[in-house]
Amino acid sequence: MDENSSPADRFAEHRPRLRAVAYRMLGSLTEADDAVQEAWLRLERADTGEVDNLGAWLTTVVARICLNMLRARATRREEPLEVHMPDPLISSPDAIDPEQEALLADAVGLALLVVLDALTPAERLAFVLHDMFAVPFEEIASMTERSPAAARKLASRARRRVREAAPTPDPDLTRQRRVVEAFFAAARRGDFAGLLAVLDPEVVLRADGGAAGGRPTFVVRGPEAVLGQAMIGERFAPLVRPALVNGAAGVVVAAGGRTLSVMGFTVADDRIVAIDVLWDPDRLTHLYLGPLAEGGAEN
Structure with a gap:
């Protein structure tokens, strides 16, 4: 210039x-x-x-x-x-x-x-x-x-x-999506074996419910602990809408125009190695999600 x-x-x-x-x-x-x-x-x-x-x-x-x-x-x-x-x-x-392209120029995942x-x-x-x-x-x-x-x-x-x-995610977005879709399909069916098949042995799930204590904030590690959380969230599986979260496969969970959570996945070698969840109701109200928050998805 x-x-x-x-x-x-x-x-x-x-x-x-x-x-x-x-x-x-x-x-x-x-x-x-x-x-x-x-x-x-x-x-x-x-x-x-x-x-x-x-x-x-x-x-x-x-x-x-x-x-x-x-x-x-x-x-x-x-x-x-x-x-x-x-x-x-x-x-x-x-x-x-x-x-968002400049913000994600080098794949800065959650x-x-x-x-x-x-x-x-x-x-x-x-x-x-x-x-x-x-x-x-x-x-x-x-x-x-x-x-x-x-x-x-x-x-x-x-x-x-x-x-x-912070493991390096698979660069192939299609492969990422396939693994995430398999995760939610297994969760809907209550399929422990199916969930276990897509979780890395060192998988970690981090959930931020907000400092105000509206929802729990926690970290769990290992397939068994993550499986427990996945089964608890089984009833939300029909409300999942696919999305790109920081350029990687993720989902928005929404119902009736209200966002319940945003989930980012790190997929490496066809296994989920990290799940990062924001479900702080105060912060979710300030996120612009456009049509992604209009309702559930058929995943």
């Missing part, structure tokens, strides 16, 4: 990348938009005449804002939640919403964002900026007030935790 373009035009050029950085850092669409808006306000007040790379400058500004927001969030939590589900990005099962939420703010910043956006460790070091070597260690520690807790 021409350097003589207006600040607003130049900012708009970088906005998709800045929002993607903020979403990965915060796991919240509202907070991500707040961070990007704050970056715009700082750009308006700043003298950027000597800035050679405006995109890098804005990325640094957004990252610092997000780091401060994460630190404030950690301070506010008197007791850490057992699990906190990030804001899911929901599209029709056939195509990702164009506005399972990965849950793991990122368990990192320290500095670890999360180092991993997101370096591994996802190729920001040099020298720049990350200045943001975290550490040496480049220490910043490198932050990213390495985060990378190891991500690798251990």
Whole structure:
């Protein structure tokens, strides 16, 4: 873009990348938009005449804002939640919403964002900026007030935790859907053997019912524990509508225009390795689901 373009035009050029950085850092669409808006306000007040790379400058500004927001969030939590589900990005099962493409450029699934939420703010910043956006460790070091070597260690520690807790999903969306459909078909029939066949031996189910306690928040591990939850939810199977949740196979459970839950699945080697459920009624009311929330589906 021409350097003589207006600040607003130049900012708009970088906005998709800045929002993607903020979403990965915060796991919240509202907070991500707040961070990007704050970056715009700082750009308006700043003298950027000597800035050679405006995109890098804005990325640094957004990252610092997000780091401060994460630190404030950690301070506010008197007791850490057992699990906190990030804001899911929901599209029709056939195509990702164009506005979400930049946010999902590198397949940021719910399972990965849950793991990122368990990192320290500095670890999360180092991993997101370096591994996802190729920001040099020298720049990350200045943001975290550490040496480049220490910043490198932050990213390495985060990378190891991500690798251990967030399996890489199958890239074939059709295969993902087939496994998820088999899961719900078995749940409708009360078929334990069918459910067991599609669950990985190390499967984990995480459910976020909200901090207010409207619904339970819990984590269960292993096929037997997940089977118990699947059978409890058997009566909801007819209300399932297929969806893309953060670009992967997922579902929206809805009835009468009211959303009951959003479920994201991580499928690897034709087995479900993670199920992430948001069923916090307060947060669900703020999600735009369009026709996906109009009723049940024939799955």
